[in-house]
Amino acid sequence: MATITNTRDDTRFDCEAGDTVLRAALRAGVGMPYSCNTGSCGNCRFDLVEGTVSHLRDDPPGLSEKDRARNRWLGCQAVPNGDCAVKFRAMEEYVPIVTPERRTAELVSVDKITRDISDFAFHMDGAGDFRPGQYALLTVPGVEGARAYSMSNLPGDTWNFMIKHAPGGAATDWLFNAAPGATLEIDGPFGTAFLREESDRDIVLLAGGSGLSPMVSIALGAVAAGLDKGRRIHLFYGGRETKDLCTPDILGAAKDKVGFTAALSAPEGGADWQGPTGLVHEVARNKMGEALKGCDIYFAGPAVMSSAVQQMAHAAGVPMDRLFFDEFY
Numbered sequence: 548m549a550t551i552t553n554t555r556d557d558t559r560f561d562c563e564a565g566d567t568v569l570r571a572a573l574r575a576g577v578g579m580p581y582s583c584n585t586g587s588c589g590n591c592r593f594d595l596v597e598g599t600v601s602h603l604r605d606d607p608p609g610l611s612e613k614d615r616a617r618n619r620w621l622g623c624q625a626v627p628n629g630d631c632a633v634k635f636r637a638m639e640e641y642v643p644i645v646t647p648e649r650r651t652a653e654l655v656s657v658d659k660i661t662r663d664i665s666d667f668a669f670h671m672d673g674a675g676d677f678r679p680g681q682y683a684l685l686t687v688p689g690v691e692g693a694r695a696y697s698m699s700n701l702p703g704d705t706w707n708f709m710i711k712h713a714p715g716g717a718a719t720d721w722l723f724n725a726a727p728g729a730t731l732e733i734d735g736p737f738g739t740a741f742l743r744e745e746s747d748r749d750i751v752l753l754a755g756g757s758g759l760s761p762m763v764s765i766a767l768g769a770v771a772a773g774l775d776k777g778r779r780i781h782l783f784y785g786g787r788e789t790k791d792l793c794t795p796d797i798l799g800a801a802k803d804k805v806g807f808t809a810a811l812s813a814p815e816g817g818a819d820w821q822g823p824t825g826l827v828h829e830v831a832r833n834k835m836g837e838a839l840k841g842c843d844i845y846f847a848g849p850a851v852m853s854s855a856v857q858q859m860a861h862a863a864g865v866p867m868d869r870l871f872f873d874e875f876y
Contacts, residue, residue, distance in 0.1 A: 549630050560574075567603070568633065569621075578642040582738075584693075589609030589610065602621065650671045675706060677702050680740050680764055684735060687717070751831060754846070755849055756848055782805050783834075785827025844869060846871075
């Protein structure tokens with residue numbers, strides 16, 4: 548076990564063998580900034596003052612050559628080789644509400660949702676808490692590196708994940724060929740784009756592809772907390788063709804309490820599609836109108852969608868502190 552010292556405020560925390568600086572900090576209740584947890588966003592960069600670390604990924608997108616020259620590393624990828632001194636600014640908003648834990652989980656069921664998205668249910672011993680909208684890291688047997696997937700249900704001893712099959716992707720190939728009884732490691736929860744129950748504003752949820760998973764969890768959490776009694780909840784889901792569609796049934800008993808709109812960006816010729824056509828954020832903007840700027844907006848999907856949603860929200864007059872998302876790119 549290594550001891551990590553943050554020279555910025557002289558705090559210390561332990562890091563178990565094989566764990567990363569970021570995840571050790573979060574387990575210790577230290578608010579190290581982060582988002583994706585997979586080396587892509589760069590939000591968890593830190594200065595290495597003393598000691599040595601090794602990166603899980605040799606060439607993570609979130610670290611530039613300039614960073615390397617300055618002896619900067621990524622907290623989510625850096626595994627200490629011994630005691631280290633680092634420097635980063637801890638922030639209160641990143642202190643976990645629920646302490647992340649590593650557990651062994653067993654696959655109990657797989658339910659197909661669209662042509663390439665299925666809902667995977669994993670059972671763990673003991674109740675597992677998280678906040679709707681958060682994600683976990685799944686370590687698939689025989690596959691190097693953990694993958695981040697968002698939960699689609701409410702907390703309990705079974706965590707569900709709506710996962711999109713990426714052809715040729717080692718992790719999703721394993722998952723989509725796994726049978727009930729298969730086991731893997733789940734580490735979590737992580738993420739800061741979770742449901743804010745204390746807000747009194749209406750909720751707009753925008754989902755593209757497997758970004759559906761955290762949006763469903765937030766919708767279920769909002770209904771479970773009784774927020775539908777004083778606030779409107781809108782879920783917009785965007786797919787490309789009719790094979791990408793899902794129905795309000797994914798919300799279970801909450802489907803009558805959440806407004807659900809599916810949109811197609813490129814419906815195939817001859818398709819009998821009567822719903823809205825266009826990118827999901829455009830459909831939401833057109834349907835919500837001026838009311839959008841008075842809402843809390845949660846969203847998840849491809850990087851290009853995230854950028855487009857932020858631009859749309861800015862143009863609509865939505866304050867940035869009412870946008871909630873994790874950067875997985």
